[in-house]
Amino acid sequence: MNIGIFIYPEAEVLDFSGPFEVFSTASRLCDGNKAFTVFLIAEHNAVVSARAGYKVLPDYSVEDHPLLDVLVISGRVHTTEMENKVVTDWIKGQAHSVKLIATVCTGVFLLAQAVQSLSCKVTTHWEDIPDLRNMFSRLNVVDGVRWVDEGNIVSSGGISAGIDMSLHLVSRLHSEELAAKTAHQMEFAWTKNT
Incomplete structure (x- = not known):
């Protein structure tokens, strides 16, 4: 299963590193039966300067990545990427x-901007909930949860909540047992409830 993580300038480091670690660790724990192939995608095949100057070289661009x-x-803190039509x-x-x-x-802002018909329950970082509600009134923005699963759309709160969400995705896409083993391997206290 191909998991592509989209990054862009000023992306919050744990927002992409946390899910990357979850899926790569889960795959490593599958006894040689690789469950997930995880990689980073950016607009261009060039170094991306994430939050605080953290430099990352994506595996693929939006033009040349494998099927996802x-x-x-x-x-990230700012949502100016929403104005990037290519993205x-x-x-x-x-x-x-x-x-x-x-x-x-705040990755949910990008999704809502790109998919104007999106109308479901979502969440984001607590600090950005008022802006998300004001900008996208068609969304049912939930406060006080780590993540929300709406079937083909899953959203999480900020930063470390993405790890909880990714462990949930491992349990959903593979098994609860693998998700629990992954959390244990990462020494992470997995919050399962939404």
């Missing part, structure tokens, strides 16, 4: 082909 089963969209068009296209889209933190 799951797209994870990371977040929003790409996300819109992926929404029609992937099995599932997950967002971490």
Whole structure:
């Protein structure tokens, strides 16, 4: 199963690193039966300067990545990426082909901008909930939860909540047992409730 994590300038480091660690660890624990192939995707095949100058080299660009089963969209403090038509068009296209889209933190802003018909229950970082409600009134924005699962759309609160959400996705896409083993391997106290 191909898991593509979309990153962009100023992306919050744990928003993409946390899910990457979850899926790569889960795959490593599958006794040689690789469950997930996880990789980073950016607009271009060039180094991305994430939050606080953290430099990341994506595996693929939006033009040359393998077919995805799951797209994870990371977040960041500013949502100026919402004005990038190349990115929003790409996300819109992926929404029609992937099995599932997950967002971490303010990544949900990008998804809502790209998929104007999106109307479901979502969440984001507590600090950004008022803006999300004001900008996208068609969404049912939930406060006080780590993540929300709406079938083919799964969203999480900020930063570390993306790890909880990703462990949930491992349990959903593979097994509860693998998700629990992954959390234990990562020495992470997995919050299972939504």
